[in-house]
Amino acid sequence: MCIEDGSISSGFLTLFGRPTRDTGLESERGCDVTAKQRLYLFNSGSLARQIDNMVKASGKKAGFRERIDDIYWRLISRAPTAREFGFLDGERKRRGKRGWSEVPRELAWSLVNSKEFLLRT
Amino acid sequence: MKQAKSVVEIWLWGGPSQLETFDPKPNAPRDFNGGLKAIPTNVPGMEVHEWWPELAKCADLYSIIRTMTHRHNGHESATYLMQTGRLPGGGEICPAIGAVISQAKCGAYNGELPPYVILTSAKGRFSEVGFLGADAAPLVTGGQPNSARFVVDGIVPPAGVTPEIAKRRFEMLAEIDAWRPSEGSPNAALAAAFDAAGAEARRIAEGDAAKVFDLSLESAETRERYGRTTVGQSLLVARRLVEYGVPYVTFNHPGWDSHKRHFETMKKRSAETDVAVAAFLSDLKARGLLESTVVWMGGEFGRTPKVGWEPPWNGGRNHFASCFSMLVAGGGFKGGCVVGQSDETASKPVSRPVSPQDFLGSVYELCGIDPDGPLPNRQGKKMTVLPPQSEAGRLREIYA
Numbered sequence: 001m002c003i004e005d006g007s008i009s010s011g012f013l014t015l016f017g018r019p020t021r022d023t024g025l026e027s028e029r030g031c032d033v034t035a036k037q038r039l040y041l042f043n044s045g046s047l048a049r050q051i052d053n054m055v056k057a058s059g060k061k062a063g064f065r066e067r068i069d070d071i072y073w074r075l076i077s078r079a080p081t082a083r084e085f086g087f088l089d090g091e092r093k094r095r096g097k098r099g100w101s102e103v104p105r106e107l108a109w110s111l112v113n114s115k116e117f118l119l120r121t
Numbered sequence: 122m123k124q125a126k127s128v129v130e131i132w133l134w135g136g137p138s139q140l141e142t143f144d145p146k147p148n149a150p151r152d153f154n155g156g157l158k159a160i161p162t163n164v165p166g167m168e169v170h171e172w173w174p175e176l177a178k179c180a181d182l183y184s185i186i187r188t189m190t191h192r193h194n195g196h197e198s199a200t201y202l203m204q205t206g207r208l209p210g211g212g213e214i215c216p217a218i219g220a221v222i223s224q225a226k227c228g229a230y231n232g233e234l235p236p237y238v239i240l241t242s243a244k245g246r247f248s249e250v251g252f253l254g255a256d257a258a259p260l261v262t263g264g265q266p267n268s269a270r271f272v273v274d275g276i277v278p279p280a281g282v283t284p285e286i287a288k289r290r291f292e293m294l295a296e297i298d299a300w301r302p303s304e305g306s307p308n309a310a311l312a313a314a315f316d317a318a319g320a321e322a323r324r325i326a327e328g329d330a331a332k333v334f335d336l337s338l339e340s341a342e343t344r345e346r347y348g349r350t351t352v353g354q355s356l357l358v359a360r361r362l363v364e365y366g367v368p369y370v371t372f373n374h375p376g377w378d379s380h381k382r383h384f385e386t387m388k389k390r391s392a393e394t395d396v397a398v399a400a401f402l403s404d405l406k407a408r409g410l411l412e413s414t415v416v417w418m419g420g421e422f423g424r425t426p427k428v429g430w431e432p433p434w435n436g437g438r439n440h441f442a443s444c445f446s447m448l449v450a451g452g453g454f455k456g457g458c459v460v461g462q463s464d465e466t467a468s469k470p471v472s473r474p475v476s477p478q479d480f481l482g483s484v485y486e487l488c489g490i491d492p493d494g495p496l497p498n499r500q501g502k503k504m505t506v507l508p509p510q511s512e513a514g515r516l517r518e519i520y521a
Contacts, residue, residue: 032255033314036235038322039275048279087296102286110293115315116300119308 041113051108058104064092067104075111076120123413124489125452127363128222130371131356131398131418134244135196135378136445138438139423141387143185143446144467145170146426153426153466155384155436164457172391175399181457182402182411183450184519188461188470189419191477194440196378199421200247206478206507213502216251218481219369221506224257224497225490226368233330234276235260238362240355240372249371252500259371266336266354273334276326291323333365334358346400353397360404363414377420381437383428402450415452415487419445426466444469447480453487455519478507479514486515 016037041047058070068088072080088107092100111117140146145159145168159168162180169177193199201209204217223237230236237259243249250257263274272279278287302308336344336357347353355372362370379386398418405411423445424438444463450456461473482492485506492507
């Protein structure tokens with residue numbers, strides 16, 4: 001998101017606690033977690049488009065393993081653990097030829113909605 | 122007195138002209154009225170501008186205030202004043218009336234949608250919630266109600282996400298979301314709040330709330346009656362939100378800041394708004410909801426009575442706060458009344474000036490909120506709902 005001027009309003013930034021710019025204090029920023037924020041992360045159309053673009057970009061990678069690694073690195077800066085990859089690979093096999101391509105998209109959505117994405121420091 | 126349950130605010134962003142809405146001056150010179158006329162309404166003696174023929178047929182449902190007045194001709198200050206009853210400055214951003222009323226009423230409301238819903242975009246350049254913060258924040262719908270599918274960001278999943286896909290995603294999330302902050306770390310409390318907020322969000326997304334925004338559940342006839350315009354379909358959604366029980370609904374209706382080519386802009390804006398608001402009020406009345414729902418329509422100020430015919434205005438009107446009009450209906454406001462009288466060019470109040478605080482204080486009173494009482498907040502601010510003022514100016518002459 002690109003904001004040229006602090007007076008430009010953004011529903012997204014307000015939702016996630018942008019301060020009103022009355023003071024320069026970081027404490028003015030709201031850090032509450034609200035249901036409205038989680039709804040946005042679950043269902044927002046603009047976020048879904050960004051996830052789609054990212055998944056498409058990862059689709060250029062050769063195999064399933066590389067795609068999954070790519071999505072993990074892009075979103076939470078690490079490779080999947082053996083347990084995580086085992087689960088995802090199981091899903092790939094279970095969904096079969098026609099269904100497996102949804103797995104990377106569902107994974108990207110899940111990572112954006114995970115606690116690790118927001119809170120791991 | 123019975124308390125209003127809900128409020129619908131139709132915010133005419135930019136400052137609509139009083140002369141081409143509810144304070145027409147057919148006998149003034151052309152430099153003031155543009156050569157346009159007033160028309161009678163179904164209430165004897167009550168006239169509106171000729172561009173509002175549908176509202177003229179149901180004037181018994183609403184009242185007009187013709188003498189709104191303040192002294193701030195800039196959009197930001199005037200909006201802040203009309204929404205909070207205070208002037209900006211002093212290091213405190215106060216909450217707007219929508220945030221205050223929805224927070225006061227959310228205890229008695231048990232719907233899944235947030236108690237404060239804004240169609241379809243926020244006012245911008247002014248935070249509706251002020252210091253009340255994220256928990257008072259409105260649900261701002263985004264999307265376009267006048268389209269085949271009104272996609273409300275967050276509530277209605279984007280096109281292509283079927284209930285089956287949504288279910289699979291949450292199953293995957295349950296597997297993937299295994300990381301936990303260490304016990305006692307600052308993020309542990311945040312993680313718990315994150316999970317609780319997620320559970321609440323799922324209840325909203327998977328319950329009946331999304332149906333409120335589904336206009337395909339309305340008949341084609343009803344959709345036509347409101348007009349197939351953004352304002353028409355937004356007010357139809359507003360009616361569904363009121364039926365659902367949402368305490369405060371705002372429709373932000375932009376496009377009234379007609380500095381240039383005022384008459385062309387106003388004619389188009391008035392036509393679609395006239396149809397929509399008349400249908401909305403009649404529908405609320407027919408469903409027995411008008412008595413319990415305050416409806417108010419207006420902007421931050423009016424427009425200069427004297428028309429600027431010369432370039433660059435080419436028939437324009439500028440900002441004007443000394444005298445402007447407001448429409449109120451329902452929720453304890455009587456219909457068919459006119460409050461105040463302006464001079465022969467709608468330039469200043471001649472009788473019964475109404476301040477922003479008088480107006481806001483009246484809406485608060487009808488909602489059962491004492492304007493002189495403390496403003497509830499978690500931030501520990503000691504502040505009254507409105508600044509200390511006389512209650513003499515409140516619109517009690519038009520309380521039912």
